[in-house]
Amino acid sequence: MTQSPDDSRTSGLATGFSAQLPAWLQGELTAVSTPRVTPEERMELVNYLADRNWREGNGGPFAAIVVDHVTGEVISVGVNVVLSTGLSSMHAEVTAISLAQVALGSWDLGADPERELELVVNWRPCVMCYGSTMWSGVRHLVVAGSGPELERLSGFDEGPMREDWAAQFEARGISVTEGVGRDDALRVFREYGEADVLVYNARGAGAIALD
Template sequence: MKETHPFATRVNAQLPGWLVKELHTYNALLPTAEDRVRLTNRLAARNYKEGNGGPFAALVVDPATGELVSVGVNVVLSSGLSSVHAEVMALSLAQARLGTWDLGSAGGRPLELVVNWRPCTMCYGALVWSGVKHLLIAGDGPECEALTGFDEGPMPTDWRAELEGRGISVTSGVLRSDAIAVFAEYGRSDALVYNARGTGARPRE
């Protein structure tokens, strides 16, 4: 039946082709925090060079076994959707794979979100509502914004306590210098910074 209204009725966000082609190589377990963050750093370093979005990647992992449940990268530029950050992709793909919006109910496993830096304001909210029980990040200081030019939003000063009060533990500082190196490389590149201020994507100022 032909639609007669001007409204969009669906959106589509998907992992980039280069990552889909490599997914079969990610079947190995990631038993340590370093293993997991190392993968996010590597994916983040490649993602912006492929033109998909910023230098950000995320995983959902079962930390008890090291099983990788899902992989996400930032696809804002390739999708044209401002909300599809790496964390949103990883969480959504995990929910699609496991068939539940509540990852805390996924077979009783306390799943972990792994990111190459502290989530932005939007992804912080997505984390809270996802059902994961742990957040593992490379770092959480000012370096990301300072080196990349991205606006990560107004985070609460007590963001860790807010998460822990909701049953989500936090580990930070794993391969931190490697994550900062990715941001520094991005900052030296000619990649677009897409802070929305009515100007769309624009070169770094």
């Protein structure tokens, strides 16, 4: 194929993309970056960010943070920015994982054997973020819950997951903890669902009858 330095400008094809945290969250990063020692403190932040995110109009009611499993140092914070970026893959987990990898300068968040990193999310990841978490290098996943309540309350389609999803994580050296901050998480989903805002998954939640 031909080589030309002008090709990328004449083809009309996009050559890159980017995602930014919303301005409201960028304005709170110093407060947000305080170390969080207990699982409950970590999930409290995640539930706060998830609730604020949909109300600000950036995307769905989802947030995720990457922390040092032992010290609670915050490595990154992410929210769902599908609407603000125009990119359907920019769920909270992908955003938080990517920002942690920017911060640490590595695609492998498990590269340092002395430091185990933990992803904290306000529900079980959708099938895309399930894989994104698996390939990220985090050693621990903490979620507020994993049942069908999320889809029922919010209207989101979370995709076809296997029954043994947690065992598959464990088999790859990633521990799974459920049930932290569950009531707060459910309240966020309920209020989002009742607000009748846009559910942006392209194919909608009408087709999960196979599951």
